[in-house]
Amino acid sequence: MTSATFSIWRGAAGEGKLFRYTTEISEGMVVLDAVHKIQAEQANDMAVRWNCKAGKCGSCSAEINGIPRLMCMTRLNQLPLEKPVTIEPMKSFPSIKDLVTDVSWNFQVKKQIKKFKPRPPDAPDGSWRMHQEDVDRVQEFRKCIECFLCQDVCHVLREHHKHEEFIGPRFFVYVAALEMHPLDTENRVEELAKAKGIGYCNITKCCTKVCPESITITDNAIIPLKERVVDEFYDPIKRLFRKFRR
Amino acid sequence: MAEYQKFEHDVLVIGAGGAGLRAAIEASAAGVKTGLVCKSLLGKAHTVMAEGGIAAALGTVNSADSWKVHFADTMRGGQYVNNWRMAELHAKEAPTCVRELEAWGAVFDRTREGDILQRNFGGHRYPRLAHVGDRTGLEMIRTLQDHGIHQGIDVHMECTIISLLKEGDRVVGAFGYDRQRGLFRLFQAKAIVLATGGVGRAYRITSNSWEYTGDGQALAYNAGADLMDMEFVQFHPTGMIWPPSVAGILVTEGVRGEGGVLRNSKGRRFMFDDIPEAYRHQTADNEEEGWRYCQGDKQARRPPELLTRDHVARCIVREVKEGRGSPHGGVFLDISWIKERIPNAPEHIKKKLPSMYHQFKQLADLDITVEPMEVGPTTHYMMGGIRVHPETQMSTVPGLFAAGEAGCGLHGANRLGGNSLSDLLVFGKRAGKFAAAFAKEHSSGTINTDQVDSIARWALEPFERGARSNDAEGPYQIQYELQVKMQELVGIVRAEAELLMGLEEVARLQRRARAVTVQGNREYNGGWHTALDLSNLLTVSEAIARSALERRESRGGHFRDDYPNKDKAFGEFNIIVRRGPGGEMKVLRENIPPMPAELKQIIEEQQK
Numbered sequence: 001m002t003s004a005t006f007s008i009w010r011g012a013a014g015e016g017k018l019f020r021y022t023t024e025i026s027e028g029m030v031v032l033d034a035v036h037k038i039q040a041e042q043a044n045d046m047a048v049r050w051n052c053k054a055g056k057c058g059s060c061s062a063e064i065n066g067i068p069r070l071m072c073m074t075r076l077n078q079l080p081l082e083k084p085v086t087i088e089p090m091k092s093f094p095s096i097k098d099l100v101t102d103v104s105w106n107f108q109v110k111k112q113i114k115k116f117k118p119r120p121p122d123a124p125d126g127s128w129r130m131h132q133e134d135v136d137r138v139q140e141f142r143k144c145i146e147c148f149l150c151q152d153v154c155h156v157l158r159e160h161h162k163h164e165e166f167i168g169p170r171f172f173v174y175v176a177a178l179e180m181h182p183l184d185t186e187n188r189v190e191e192l193a194k195a196k197g198i199g200y201c202n203i204t205k206c207c208t209k210v211c212p213e214s215i216t217i218t219d220n221a222i223i224p225l226k227e228r229v230v231d232e233f234y235d236p237i238k239r240l241f242r243k244f245r246r
Numbered sequence: 247m248a249e250y251q252k253f254e255h256d257v258l259v260i261g262a263g264g265a266g267l268r269a270a271i272e273a274s275a276a277g278v279k280t281g282l283v284c285k286s287l288l289g290k291a292h293t294v295m296a297e298g299g300i301a302a303a304l305g306t307v308n309s310a311d312s313w314k315v316h317f318a319d320t321m322r323g324g325q326y327v328n329n330w331r332m333a334e335l336h337a338k339e340a341p342t343c344v345r346e347l348e349a350w351g352a353v354f355d356r357t358r359e360g361d362i363l364q365r366n367f368g369g370h371r372y373p374r375l376a377h378v379g380d381r382t383g384l385e386m387i388r389t390l391q392d393h394g395i396h397q398g399i400d401v402h403m404e405c406t407i408i409s410l411l412k413e414g415d416r417v418v419g420a421f422g423y424d425r426q427r428g429l430f431r432l433f434q435a436k437a438i439v440l441a442t443g444g445v446g447r448a449y450r451i452t453s454n455s456w457e458y459t460g461d462g463q464a465l466a467y468n469a470g471a472d473l474m475d476m477e478f479v480q481f482h483p484t485g486m487i488w489p490p491s492v493a494g495i496l497v498t499e500g501v502r503g504e505g506g507v508l509r510n511s512k513g514r515r516f517m518f519d520d521i522p523e524a525y526r527h528q529t530a531d532n533e534e535e536g537w538r539y540c541q542g543d544k545q546a547r548r549p550p551e552l553l554t555r556d557h558v559a560r561c562i563v564r565e566v567k568e569g570r571g572s573p574h575g576g577v578f579l580d581i582s583w584i585k586e587r588i589p590n591a592p593e594h595i596k597k598k599l600p601s602m603y604h605q606f607k608q609l610a611d612l613d614i615t616v617e618p619m620e621v622g623p624t625t626h627y628m629m630g631g632i633r634v635h636p637e638t639q640m641s642t643v644p645g646l647f648a649a650g651e652a653g654c655g656l657h658g659a660n661r662l663g664g665n666s667l668s669d670l671l672v673f674g675k676r677a678g679k680f681a682a683a684f685a686k687e688h689s690s691g692t693i694n695t696d697q698v699d700s701i702a703r704w705a706l707e708p709f710e711r712g713a714r715s716n717d718a719e720g721p722y723q724i725q726y727e728l729q730v731k732m733q734e735l736v737g738i739v740r741a742e743a744e745l746l747m748g749l750e751e752v753a754r755l756q757r758r759a760r761a762v763t764v765q766g767n768r769e770y771n772g773g774w775h776t777a778l779d780l781s782n783l784l785t786v787s788e789a790i791a792r793s794a795l796e797r798r799e800s801r802g803g804h805f806r807d808d809y810p811n812k813d814k815a816f817g818e819f820n821i822i823v824r825r826g827p828g829g830e831m832k833v834l835r836e837n838i839p840p841m842p843a844e845l846k847q848i849i850e851e852q853q854k
Contacts, residue, residue, distance in 0.1 A: 012769060028489020028610070040722035044773030045766025049287075051455045054495045054605060056384060057290040073608055096426055097770040104403075107288060107395075115396045116351035127345055129360030135353050139378065142353060142385060146289055181351065 004076065006034055007084040010046065012097045019043075020084060025076055031087065032060050032071035035099070047098035055212060058147030062099050063088045068149040068210045090152040103148055109167050113175060114191070118183040130182045141177035141221060143213045146170065150207035150217060156200045166197035169207035169217050176221035179228070193229045198222070247695070248702030250421070250430035255281035255400065256685035257678070258420060258435035260407050261462065263291030264383070264670030265650025265677070266441035267390035268343075272678025273439075274397045278685050281400045281433060283422070285442075285457050288403055289391045292443055292455060293670065296383025297498035297601065298367055299375025300347075300671070301664030302340035306361040308544060311372040313337040317845070318852035320665060322524065323369040323554050324629075324658020325802045326817055327475070330841045331636035332656040336665070336672050343671035344376050350393040352385055354378055366503045366540065368552045369662040371528065371852075373542075380500050380601045386667055405431060407461065408778055409701045410438065410469040410646065411693055417469060417646040418691025421701050425775060428768025430702055434693060436685035439639075439647040439677045440466060440632060445479075445786045447725075447779075449625035450733040453485055453496040459779040460786030462652035466632045467785060471641040473823040474836070475630030476786070477793035478659050478803045481738045483558035485624025488574040492609045494624040497579065497602060499663045501619075502551040504598050505540040506581040507533075508562070509618070510570035516577075517550035520561055524853075525553055537587065556660045556803045559623040563738055566622070576622030582615050591615065623738055627666065629657040629803060630793070633822065639677035645684055649677035659802020708777045712763035721762050721777035728755050728783060736791045741807040745795045752788045759784060789823045792833050796821050 004025045007018040021038045032050055039046045050060040053072045060071040065079065065086050079085050093101040122128045150169035156162050167175075175188050175196070192198045205218045215221070232238065256278035259270045266282060274280040284291065303316040316337035321328055344362065348354065354376050355363040364373040378385040395401075407422035411432075419434045442462030446454025467473055484497040502508075510516050521529050529550050530536040536549025551558065562577050572578055581599070585591035592615035596603050599614070606612045606619060631654035632641050639647045650670045657665060711718060728751075735748035759781060764774045799813035800806050822834040 026490060029491045030609070033491045039772055040726075044720045044722065044764065045771045047770035047772060051286050051290045051457065052292070052295050053455060054295065054492075055608070056381070056601070057286075057294045057455075059286065059290050075609070100426075100770050102426075103287070107401075107403075110392070111395050115392065118349060118351075121349075125345075126349075127361065128348060130353075130356055131360050132356040135356065138353050139355075142378070142388065143381065145294070145384065178351075181353065184351075 004034065004081045005084040006038065007086045008035070008038070008046070008099070009088040010098045012095070014095045018086065029076045030072055031064055031074045031076065031085065034076065035071060035087065047096070047100040049100045056145060058145035061090055061147045061149050061152065063090060063152070068152045070147060070149070070212050073212060090148065092152045092154070092157045093148070105163055106146070106148055106151065106170065109171050110174065113171060113178070114186050114188055116178055116181065116184055117186040119185050128183055134182045137220065138177050138180050140215055141173045143215055144170065144173055145213060147212060149210045149212065153206045153210045155204070155206070162197060162200060166200045169222065171196070172198065172201070172225055173215060173217055173221045176225055179225065189228050189232050192225055193233050198226055198229060201226070248430060248699050250432045250698070250702070252432045252434065253281060253400070253402070254434045254690070255279050256435065257281070257437050257439065257681045258283065258433050259439045259441060259678070260420060261285070261291070261441035261443060261650070261652065262288055262401070263293040263441065263443055263650065264386055264390060264667060265652070265674035266291075266439070267387065267394050268671050268674030269439045269441055269649055269678035269681065270399045271390065271394050271397055272675045273682040274399050276679060276682035278682045281402060281435070283402045283405050283407060283433070285406050285461075286404065288401055289387055291387060292458065293387040293667070294384045295453065295496060296386070296667050297380040297496065298500045298503070299365055299377030299382045299664050300340070300344055300386065300667040301367070301370060301374050301662065302344045302376060302668055303337060303374060304341050304344060304362060304364060304376065306357055307364045307373040311374060314848045315371050315852060316340070316374065318849050319370055320656070320662060321658070321849055323660055323662040325660060325812070326658065327801065327820060327838065328658030329636050329655035330845055332673070334845060335636065336656055336668060339672045340668040343668065343675065347386060347389050347671070350389050352389040354385070365500065366548065366552065367663045368499055368502070368558070369554045370664065375664040377500075380498050380599050383667065402431070406775065406778070407465065408705055410465050411697060412469060413691035413694065416644045416691060419693050421698055423705065426770055428771060428774070432693065432698060434690055436688050436690055437645045437647065437681040439649060439681050440652050441648070441650045441674065441677070442652045444628040444651045445783070445790070446625050448728065448732045448783050448787045448790070449737070450729040451485065451494040452625040453482060453494055454625065459783045461779070461782050462648060463631055463789070464782035464785040466641055466643070466646060466648065467789070467823065467825055469643055469646065470825060471643045471646060472633040473631065473789055474633040474820050475654050475658070475793070476789040476823055477797050477821060478629035479625065479790060480555060480627040480629060480661055480803045481559045481623040482626035483555055483562055483623055484579055484621040486610065486619075487576040487622040488620050489610060495605065495609070496624065496626065497619060497621050498599070499555070501579060501581050501599060501602060502549075503540065504581065504595070505537060505584045506551065506579050507549070507583065508551050508558070509578045509580060510565045511572060512570055516565050516570070517553065517558065517561060521550050521553065522557060529553065554660055555663065556805070559738060560805060562623060572620045574620055576620045578618040579621045580618035582617060627651060627661055629659065629661055630654045637676065638680035639673055640680060640684070645688065647677040647681045649673040659804060705778060708762050708764035708774060711761065712765050715763060718763040719758060719761065720764065720773055721780055722773070724755055724758050724762060725776060725780060725783065728752070728787060732787055732790075736787070736794060739805055739807050740794050742795065745791050748791045749788065749795070752784060752791060756784050788831055792831055793821045793823060796833050
């Protein structure tokens with residue numbers, strides 16, 4: 001058995017510091033295993049949010065050696081263990097306690113996005129026909145496990161705290177999935193430009209890099225949405241057309 | 247007097263996985279004020295882990311499928327101790343429920359004609375599982391969540407219920423705490439739906455997360471409701487076994503549906519060696535035919551890897567026991583071999599089984615397109631649970647409903663893969679509908695404040711004990727020992743002596759749990775949460791062991807080494823667990839009502 005040292009941020013409501021814990025590690029362990037071992041053996045009251053432990057629910061998001069990752073999918077043998085492994089809560093959201101943050105803002109944002117509105121069914125039995133090649137892209141977006149790591153890394157939220165004006169990469173992916181859904185008839189382009197702050201994104205692709213589901217957030221979701229906004233609002237001919245329509 | 251925040255709802259749904267969300271959507275659509283309590287954040291429940299698909303006789307791939315075939319498959323899979331009325335309703339209503347998800351935005355994989363694609367699965371005669379790659383559960387929960395948030399449901403996230411409140415016979419509310427702040431909450435409700443899922447955390451090797459501590463079953467039992475079929479625990483045949491820290495994580499049956507084969511250390515496909523009589527005429531007797539079946543040949547019979555889960559799990563245990571296991575105590579599951587049969591096999595595997603590819607690559611450094619996986623049985627699903635009325639889903643306590651894994655009846659002694667997601671939809675919807683109807687017919691009850699005070703006191707006792715003594719026992723060691731003992735003594739292969747020992751262990755741990763201590767404060771305190779969950783885990787563990795002792799035969803998920811055969815007499819009844827007047831656990835037998843002639847006829851026709 002070898003051991004490793006972990007520097008875990010502990011505290012509440014933003015006030016706290018890193019505490020060092022040394023524990024035994026074994027083959028195949030992930031960061032979440034080490035946190036659980038420390039919780040069971042040395043710090044029973046440590047707060048950590050987790051659920052499936054298989055990279056499917058997106059609960060155990062944290063910053064490991066400064067990088068936003070899922071604790072359950074980060075193996076210890078991928079980390080340098082000669083120095084302590086730092087584990088901190090996500091920084092884009094208010095701290096609650098230890099590794100747990102208040103992510104409720106994300107749930108409020110989603111509620112404000114217009115819901116799916118399908119066209120009338122294609123068949124008399126109330127069903128629709130869609131082809132696989134037409135849903136491949138939407139299925140990519142729907143892989144999202146809502147871990148909010150993309151929101152955590154996005155500088156518009158992380159450094160500039162534009163939570164009131166900007167919905168963040170997760171919800172651009174969500175809007176893109178709705179807008180590109182073959183059955184959807186709703187139009188969300190105007191709110192994207194006005195209330196959702198898509199213009200703040202300057203496509204640095206940090207979100208794409210941290211996505212544990214490997215969703216091509218910037219290229220496949222955000223850029224096409226930006227193009228739709230440009231087409232609708234900044235195309236000079238359409239602008240003129242809108243003026244006359246009024 | 248206990249301090250708490252009070253909420254009032256017509257219908258309170260406890261649990262926000264597939265069944266809870268579906269129930270809440272249905273209740274709010276019926277125009278009643280609906281509350282939804284989640285132990286985790288919304289959308290994180292274990293439904294996300296379901297991989298293979300939703301079973302429903304849509305007949306989009308093979309038009310020979312119908313509700314009748316689905317009904318017969320479900321009954322046969324459950325070894326005929328299922329509630330036949332639930333199996334009938336489930337088979338009839340599942341297709342509509344799947345179509346409903348599509349209307350709410352779900353994007354299933356498609357057939358060439360643009361309809362919903364269906365895949366093969368163990369125990370299902372035809373390709374029947376509507377799916378999205380191997381992440382169907384995520385698609386389902388996200389669809390329900392994204393639809394549900396626009397329905398006016400009050401969602402209480404990260405909140406755990408510790409007791410139901412009653413007035414006379416009827417349930418009138420629930421009491422719990424919010425996990426973030428640790429403050430008490432009281433919910434007054436005219437009707438309550440329990441949709442809290444399973445009990446996997448009672449075992450050491452499990453595919454279940456921390457949440458599945460048998461809360462719903464224990465809450466209902468303590469409120470006087472009957473539990474049923476608690477001896478039937480499903481051990482999924484294929485969980486990861488290596489490295490140790492990931493042991494138990496599920497490897498979807500979809501791997502076998504796509505052509506994956508099981509081999510022992512000698513390289514033999516041992517599943518051909520033991521094909522039960524009831525399935526022989528529908529099972530391939532050579533590798534060639536099995537492969538053709540996986541490729542969609544409607545004339546071919548299914549490979550034996552797709553026999554029911556209980557049988558496959560026992561065959562794996564046998565191989566390991568007889569010394570033909572893999573290096574880490576399992577067997578080999580190989581999908582990479584299909585490269586001998588199809589071009590571009592690695593790409594095909596990654597497309598069809600993306601999360602499996604990902605899971606093994608990341609957690610075990612293994613490329614499933616190149617090498618076989620090592621797998622072994624993992625505690626997966628509770629067929630038993632709260633006894634309900636087959637149509638309304640009401641338990642034996644008025645106003646208290648149950649749906650999904652927390653309920654029981656549909657699956658009998660063994661659940662077919664894919665029947666869980668459809669169970670959540672069909673009976674979640676029914677529970678929501680009938681709970682709303684009950685709420686409309688009844689006024690609010692009266693909350694007994696003495697009862698509330700005593701529950702609150704009980705919940706805080708671990709802190710008081712912790713303050714008195716610094717070195718007393720915390721909850722994690724007790725939980726760990728329970729898991730080890732249940733795995734060892736009340737696991738896949740059972741016998742009377744071991745079950746009796748298991749009961750003694752549970753009693754010993756119950757005594758220790760009554761003295762458990764917690765340190766720190768009430769805010770997001772994992773130790774405190776575990777200490778309170780312990781009492782539920784111990785209650786369901788006792789119920790499993792007692793029921794397993796009572797069923798002196800082997801059937802489905804319940805295998806007795808001392809009674810290795812099925813006994814016809816035991817097929818006549820279900821085993822009920824009920825709380826006696828002195829708080830003792832009573833075990834009773836309840837006869838299965840006779841099946842109507844038309845259903846019997848369906849089963850006979852399908853046996854041909």
